[in-house]
Amino acid sequence: MPAAVGERYLIESPEPLVGALLLAGYRVIGPQAGDGAIVYDEIEAAGALPRGLTDEQSGGHYRLKDGDPDRWFDYVVGPQSIKKYLFPAHQKLWSATRTPDGFDISPAGDDYPKTAFFGMRACEIAAMEIQDKVFDNGQFADSGYGRRRANSLIVAVQCARSAETCFCASMNTGPRAQSGFDIALTELDEGGFLVECGSEAGASILGGLDLAGALDGDWEAALDVTRNAAAMQTRRMVGNVAEVLREHLDHPRWDEVADRCLSCANCTLACPTCFCSDVEDVTDLSGDHAERWRTWDSCFSLDFSYIHGGAVRPSTKSRYRQWMTHKLSSWHDQFGSSGCVGCGRCIAWCPVGIDITEEAAAIAAPLDVTGE
Ligand code: SF4
Ligand code: SF4
Known part of the structure; x- marks a missing residue:
């Protein structure tokens, strides 16, 4: 029919x-x-x-x-x-071959x-x-x-x-x-x-x-x-999480989660929306052939924020905070939506079981200022 x-x-x-x-x-x-x-x-x-x-x-x-x-x-x-x-994890962008006049540049094909x-x-x-x-x-x-x-x-x-x-x-x-x-x-x-x-x-x-x-x-x-x-869903993201995170960049919870986080980048590799990449040039030993490759990278790697003079985010705390605040808060400013779809991969595949919903809820909860 x-x-x-x-x-x-x-x-x-x-x-x-x-x-x-x-x-x-x-x-x-x-x-x-x-x-x-x-x-x-x-x-x-x-x-x-x-x-x-x-x-x-x-x-x-x-x-x-x-x-x-x-x-x-x-x-x-x-x-x-x-x-x-x-968005393949390892992708050739172009290659260059030396000629008598210079180099021939060929964009990589897409099969x-x-x-x-x-x-x-x-x-x-x-x-x-x-x-x-x-x-x-x-x-x-x-x-x-x-x-x-x-x-x-x-x-x-x-x-x-x-x-x-x-x-x-x-x-x-x-x-x-x-x-x-x-x-x-x-x-x-x-x-x-x-x-x-x-x-x-x-x-x-x-x-x-x-x-x-x-x-x-x-x-x-x-x-x-x-x-x-x-x-069946027992986990939920706190409401107004974008504002909560924006207003709590100095919350003590960032130190607590950084004590557990291994900065291993598993969460970003498993996440279906994370898109950070690095570009690497490789050449053969003769110097006659070179290629440029794009590979997945992660805001959890120290080198990712390296600029002249050093890394902008040298601590695990700053890298975890960057990932979570981007995903749940500044992504709205950049792309008009959350960067998280609630798939839960980053929870299951985090080797120490860090849970983005739990972290957001802890930051949203009123601070105990009595210290008790
Ligand atoms: S729950 Fe959100 S942050 Fe975690 S992997 Fe899924 S989309 Fe990414
Ligand atoms: S998977 Fe867990 S331990 Fe690894 S970087 Fe992400 S939050 Fe940290």
Whole structure:
């Protein structure tokens, strides 16, 4: 049956949808079990999806576990995000080869095929839209990022459960993706999937499938799925956190968190919105060939703030404060939104379990001036 933007349908399983994406020539990137976690990699059939697995997450803790063997998507986000595809961790920018007259400079090619991201969660879509503002902003656009985004199709999966680390509901970024997808699936409690068609590209894929129209009751059941996931969330970000942080740059909590923070940068590498990078030039031993590479960096590394004469942020305290105040406060001034989508990755993947919601709440709480 032909599909239309804004319409809703039912399908039994994700298998025909993965097949239709492959048939349409997409490279399909989806969740898989790898190294004891849910990671993103290329899939060639729905059988590669980690069906029957679930996860357990808390501060500094992540475990994959066996779950209901019939459920396809009962896990939430793992350590990776699709940032690794749209903003690669290690990317050649250009190369130069010596010629009799000087150097030939060649921009690096971009071998990014037409790609479908399958199984993206609401927070992940929100993070991608934040990175769009960073990299595809018109004034200082990264043309490679823009090309990759234009060549990407988004198949969302609406979350049926939340991990202990999730707080997207308090960031208004989930657990239901309202937009930003071409196709969205909700795994219904009774089995089967409600399918939302979000774009013409999505309609063109769905049009090749054997779909049944969804009824109002099916839509209500789908809404219940994400309402239940929201109700499971125990963490939340404090309100007006941008102002709270701006007004408490000298709060004693910054010293306390700095005593625990290892300055390891795990939180920034796992974060789907962090975008700091470094640029390195390399040359071969002959000096005839040179390349310029961009690599992920982190505001937690000492060298990141190095300018002539030394690093601007020499202490762990100043680096942690920079990260958190940028993410939750000055990001609003710079990009018009929070830099945090409440995915909880920085909590689960911090080796000492530092929790951004707990730190924000401690700074927002009235100070005990009695010293008792
Ligand atoms: S700061 Fe933490 S919770 Fe917020 S988007 Fe980044 S990793 Fe997710
Ligand atoms: S907050 Fe945690 S993950 Fe981030 S730099 Fe500090 S120790 Fe590493």
